[in-house]
Amino acid sequence: MSNPAPTSVRVERSRDTARGISTSLDANGTLVCKSIELPGRLGGVSITLNQNEVTAICGPNGAGKSSLLTSLAGLVPLASGEVRLDGELMASLALDDRARRVGYLPQQAELAWDISVETLAGLGRLPWNMGIEADRAAIDRALSDMQLEDLRFRPLSKLSGGERARAMLARVLAGEPCWLLADEPLANLDLAHQIALLDHFRALAGQGLGVVLVLHDLAQAMNRADRVVVLQQGRVVADGAPEQALSEAVIAKVWGVSARWLGEAGARALVI
């Protein structure tokens, strides 16, 4: 991977690796939850998410966004309801199998030990048992996708906030998941890095990944997501194309703020 290949070539290659294993990126995979409940946090949420799309989960504080994300990732035991990944019951998947298919990027970038970028990306390979060669290739690909090749031996403590966020994402990508679930990936990033990261997410959806993001910035959700799910007090109040799900009426009802969208589609700004 020393010579920089155009993005499209890299895309093909990563698809080839993914194919032939239990997962396939070009399938029209779905992640479905049916009336899932978590006491005090989610009250009967049902949504169907598609691969190849960027879905944004929005809502005020305490609406249950993170709970929905961890439920979709199969990381919390549900009080009732079910989550299905490509039709299979999430709770009955083997842990390693689930881990290979669903990548999860937590909100806080906790790191107990000061490891290098490369070692961090290597942690994403833990669910796989395909030998050092396959691991190395996947790690190289993830680092080059995130433009971290020059920083690969740098310890995380010596990275800037934006580089750190990219390294964390590279860790998930090294696991070659079909789904990428990220909890507020834009928090603590400046505007340029937010845009760059959102571009990465869009490109990943273009490669066939299902991308689900918890987003606080409604304008970013409006402009960059294919689909928006709005939560309020643990329930879905709007679900659909950004224009509908984040309409001025919804924003007024859910956030209690009267705001207006200005500008063209794809470059809208929210004015309070």
Added chain:
Amino acid sequence: MTRPIPLLLLGLLIAVPLSLLAGRVWLDPFAEPVPNALIILTELRLPRAVLALVLGAGLGAAGAAMQGYLRNPLADPGLFGIAPGAALGAVLSFWTGLAGTPWVLPLFALLGAGGAMALLGLIAGRTGSALLFTLAGMIIASLAGALMSLAISLSPTPFAMSEIVTWLMGALTDRSWREVWFAAPLTLAGIALLLKAGRSLDALTLGETAARSLGVDPRTLQWLMIGGVGLTVGAGVAAAGIIGFVGLIVPHLLRRTTDGRPSQLILPSALAGALLLLVADMLCRVLPLQSELRLGIALSLLGAPFFLALLLRMRKDLA
């Protein structure tokens, strides 16, 4: 990265023969043989050296795994309350006056360790949360400590009391092959469990939720930790009393030689723990004191300044 391993093996290669020769009676291979040299070597020095190696390896590995599990560089295998549990068992064997009978003391100590492990699993075993686990360990440790003090204060004879207190300080003096026979297999089994936990400990670097997303089952990991730490620490206390600081110092010193993943620290820590305990025990033997310096005390004396140096360095980093 396996850089420290060859160096540590080399150190052991030098230290083991040296420890066999060193002691109150020096065995000089080139001089006139000392009377009873063979007996001193095979019945005193060799089991003692093997025991030091085994227990040191167990404590080092347990410390490395504990620090990885709790994601804290200051974690110590004693935190789980298993060592106090084992010590309580041993104290009860003195208290009942059965300690003189062969096998009774280690058996009681192992039962104490097992009891602490079972309690740990019972209190925290359902969630797999490391925080709950630590708190449960602290409860067990303080309870075992209190019961131990109670047993000492109610001890039937002053002789039993002094026996208990001396034993608690930890030492390898006069240990025989008998201790090796039970401590070695248990410790090695414990180290094997800890090594098996390595992958999950690596994932835990990213936090508990992210670790679960990488396929880690927190409850399996918890059982591996209870089993691994319980066997290594329990066997250690049963054979030699409480020996602190090895599990704290060793992983800390070696962390910089690895790539930072907890799994890479377990084996080097085992080797370094073996080396440290062997050398410390050898020094205890050759120091010209009225009575032999207790190993547990020696290591604590070593540990305190180490801690201070650590603190000063952290203070400098914070400033």
